[in-house]
Amino acid sequence: MEYLLVHALITVCVASLAAGAAMLAMRPIRAARQAERLARAQRDFHRQREMLEAKFIERASSTGKPRGLRWTDVDFDDDVLYARDRRSRRLKALVAIEVSFEAIEGGGMEEVEAVSRVRAATAEFLHDGDRWTTQGRVYFNLAPSAAVKYLASDLELVAEEHSADRA
Numbered sequence: 001m002e003y004l005l006v007h008a009l010i011t012v013c014v015a016s017l018a019a020g021a022a023m024l025a026m027r028p029i030r031a032a033r034q035a036e037r038l039a040r041a042q043r044d045f046h047r048q049r050e051m052l053e054a055k056f057i058e059r060a061s062s063t064g065k066p067r068g069l070r071w072t073d074v075d076f077d078d079d080v081l082y083a084r085d086r087r088s089r090r091l092k093a094l095v096a097i098e099v100s101f102e103a104i105e106g107g108g109m110e111e112v113e114a115v116s117r118v119r120a121a122t123a124e125f126l127h128d129g130d131r132w133t134t135q136g137r138v139y140f141n142l143a144p145s146a147a148v149k150y151l152a153s154d155l156e157l158v159a160e161e162h163s164a165d166r167a
Contacts, residue, residue: 038082038091038159041127045080045093048132056123059136066140069101076123078163081144083155091127091158094144096120122147 045052053076061071077096084091099119122144124137139147148155 041091041132042080042082042159042161045125045127045132052125052132052134053123056125056134056136059134060123060138061136063136065138066101068104070104071099072102073100074098074123079144080161081148081157082159082161083148084158086154086156090129092155093125093127093132094139094147095123095125096143097123097138099138 053074057071057074060074075098079096081094082091083094097120099121101119119140120143122139122142123134124139125132125134127133139150142150145157145160148157
């Protein structure tokens, strides 16, 4: 009986060691696949960027935020910061933008002097695993890196692309 117990314990230990070794061996393969998926998503983002920016403006300007203001112009930066949602594991592209507004007549903002000031913000784009989309989500007064820090419990930085790197 004691012999069977020792034999069972040895079998469990050997199986655990084998499983651990297999997991360690798979790490580089998993990392390579993840890097390949990121590179593909980055290429797709740049291919679709013009359409994504237009869709972003359409969606963001239709939210009615900020209240009493109409979006008149959005200037997108060339740099892109990629972050991963910690819960869904979905990739996000964050791009710095400058937004111009004008007051909507009767919206209560006509006399506010600050309306004409250009606002710094970050535009959010989402990768669903196959393609890029946007909900028009904007983080006002935050650069992309600051948005990731602000949302650190929800986002982790994955990659940064600077226009000088792509030139």
